[in-house]
Amino acid sequence: MIFDRKTQPIVLGALGLFFASSGNARAQSLDESINEVIGAITTPFVKFIFSPLPGTDIPWIVLWLVVAATVFTFYFGFIQVRAFRHSIDLVKGDYSRPEDAGEVSHFQALATALSGTVGLGNIAGVAVAVSIGGPGATFWMIVAGLMGMASKFTECTLGVKYRNEYPDGSVSGGPMYYLSKGLAEKGLRLPGRVMAVLFSVFCVMGALGGGNMFQANQAHAQIVNISGGADSFLYDKGWITGLVMASLVFLVIVGGIRSIARFTEKIVPFMAVLYVGAALVVLAIFYDKIPWALGQIFAGAFTGLGIAGGIVGALIQGFRRAAFSNEAGVGSASIAHAAVRTNEPITEGFVSLLEPFIDTVVICTMTALVIVITGVLQFDPQTGLYVWNSEAGRVATEGGLTGVALTSAAFGKGVSWFPYVLAVAATLFAFSTIISWSYYGMKAWTYLFGEGRRRELTFNTIFCVFVVIGAAMNLGAVIDFADAAIFAMALVNIAGLYILMPVVKKEMKSYLDRLKSGEIRKTRGNDAGGADARSGLRA
Amino acid sequence: MAQEVFVVAYDGTDWNVVDFAVNRAMKEDARLLIVHVLEWSPYSFLTIEELVERHKTRQQELARANETILKPILENARQAGATADGEVRYGHVVDLICSEAKEQNATMIFVGRSSSHSTRMFGSAA
Known part of the structure; x- marks a missing residue:
């Protein structure tokens, strides 16, 4: 436990102060008040995280992620390419031990981690990226997704290797544990402890920002979008959507109504398939424009095609949205992957590298292609450049739309009723x-403050309040804070990954040698359906 | 000549099938293997809390199945004079019963039904 329980009321006091401030501003709508108060609190943090490298326009944090993904890719010898096939075999269960049936399988760990990763970043975040960075941002997003596979591989291997296993059989893993235990092994006990604490603090902020406010914000935006836009009853009343969502979240995480979470877990993968399917339908409708759109993406990646910042602007947006969406290097997914039952931590690393591929290279790319191909970004055929709206700081779009509304408009051009499906998908993803x-944040919170029902309740209550705040704030402020909070996690996590990457390399080499020698073999075919465990009573 | 093995698929409710199998096994001097299958697919979806608690839950499920399902039926079969062993397994019931029978070189498989309304020949366990 890092802080005693006396410090917790400070957080609650800050929330009270916020509500008191919003009460003073009665002339403003509640949404505007929330936006003003929270925006003022988060601005210094956002400015620090996104400050550019001296003499350049490149935020240092984006470079931090790009360099890390590149280093891991080379250090592990393009493991994302070499182990891609093996990763799929692991997910299929070809290497599962029969005696482990009934335990968490690789597929289940991947599916659960993906349901936390596939969110509105894939729908709304991508729209923001291509509207600010132009179509070229898509190219850099894909590159970031491919490179990010190596970052994810590293952190998830470590998540399993250094997890805590308790006598009752439950497990806790993630960056907090590999930073403290892994660095202690290297003789860096104190720095490891400090980094684990810092990570936990940023993880709580990331949970409130990217994992909460941004999701609630964009789910509300799409509900308003399909219910009449500016004429909708809910327009400017994000707090209502927020309250409904917060109540449902509260029922699950505090009330223990797991059936809601279970329903969501089961339906989300189908919604993801439906989403990709719908994108393919739209692409089929506009099939004659596919070569043009691909041309725009490549040309935009290396020229900018009229966006502010040119190639650098496209690159920053591509990398920023990819990192936000697939969370590679952020460390969050290793908390979920750590639950898998395996004697070979590296296998979970292999499985996890599929996550950025599915999330970014497949789903995000679909969104970007639909936006580019349907022409919702305004393009000037005479100059061959996109029309820049300097006031909004992005490419001019049809109806001035951005975020999820832009994606919705693009899908609506292909299939008129699809925005309704998108609203359901967006809400479920969110x-x-x-x-x-909420789980990642709670784990970080209890790492800081200690385990205990009351401490969990404190975090969960704060978390639900932030659902309402997120739905009420405007997109710009939310997106900046969400990105900044997520990237702050990557700041600490990646520093730890650099120190611990030799551990992963050793594991990788040992495993691949045994795989090559035939010591590790496929098990499928030795039993029925690959799922088999026995516990017997013999005479 | 090796002792014959009869595999019994027991879902925890159908004592009749076990009684029938015990009688047959005693007549043929066969060994009974009573198998209780906990339905499980490695491709099902779990919430994050279910994920982290899965190992603990599995231990509890196995202990409960051994204690409340397998142990009483085995005691019953042994008291009746049969040679009987039991197993709790995770997976798909049909596949596992078939694979168990192959593995044991079983000469018979007994399956019951859990409902008297069922019109299917092999009932729920089939």
């Missing part, structure tokens, strides 16, 4: 991501 992040 909900499952919020539930997953």
Whole structure:
């Protein structure tokens, strides 16, 4: 336990102060008051995280992620390419031990981690990226997704290797544990402890920002979008959507109504398949424009095609949205992957590298292609450049839309009723991501303050309040804070990954040698359906 | 000649099938293997809390199945004079019963039904 329980009322006091401030501003709508108060609190933190490298326009944090993904890719010899096939075999259960049936399988760990990762970043975040960074941002997003596979591989291997296993059989893993235990092994006990604490603090902020406020914000935006836009009853009343979502979240994480979470877990994968399917339908409708759109993406990646910042602007947006969406290097997913039952931590690393591929290279790319191909970004055929709206700081879009509304408009051009499906998908994606992040945040919170029902309740209550705040704030302020909080986690996590990457390399080499020699073999075919465990009573 | 093995698929409710199998086994001097299958698919979806608690839950499920399902039926079969062993397994019931029978070189498989309304020949366990 890092802080005693006396410090917790400070957090609650800050929330009370916020509500008192919003009460003073009665002339403003509640949404505006929330926006003003929370925006003022988060601005210094956001400015620090996104400050550019001296003499450049490149935020240092984006470079931090890019360099890390590149280093891991080379250090592990392009493991994302070499182990791609083996990763799929592991997920299929080809290497599962029969005696482990009934334990968490690789597929289950991947599916649960993905439901926390596939969120509104894939729908709304991508729209923000291409509207600010132009179509070229898509190219850099894909590159970031491919490179990020190596970051995810590293952190998830460590998540399993250094997890805590308790006598009752439950497990706790994630960066907090590998930073403290892993660095202690290297003789860096104190720095490891400090980094684990810092990570936990940022993880709590990330859970409140990217894993909560952004999701609630964009789910509300899409509900308003399909219910009449500016004429909708809910327009400017994000707090109502927020209250409904917060109540449902509260029922699950505090009330223990797991059936809601279970329903979401089961339906989200189908919604993801439906989403990709719908994107393919739209692409089929506009099939004649596919070569043009691909051309725009490549040209935009290396020229900018009229966006502010040119190639650098496209690159920053691509990398920023990819990192936000697939969370590679952020460390969050290793908390979920740590639950898998395996004697070979590296296998979970292999499985986890599929996550950025599915999330970014497949789903995000689909969103970006639909936006580019349907022409919702305004393009000037005479100059061959996109029309820049300097006031909004992005490419001019149809109806001035951005975020989820832009994606919705693009899908609506292909299939008129699809925005309604998108609203359901967006709400479910948002909900499952919020539930997953409530768990990540709570684990970080209890790492800081200690285990205990009351401490968990404190965090969960704060978390639910932030659902309402997120739904009420405007997109710009939310997106900046969400990104900043997520990237702050990566700041500490990646520093730890650099120190611990030789541990992963050793594990990787040992495993691949045994795989090559035939010591590790496929088990499927030795039993029925690959799922088999026995506990017997013999005479 | 090796002792014959009869595999019994027991879902925890159908004592009749076990009684029938015990009678047959005693007549043929066969060994009974009573198998209780906990339905499980490695491709099902779990919430994050279910994920981290899965190992603990599995231990509890196995202990409960051994204690409340398998142990009483085995005691019953042994008291009746049969040679009987039991197993609790995770997976798909049909596949596992078939694979168990192959593995044991079983000469018979007994399956019961859990409902008297069922019109299917092999009932729920089939």
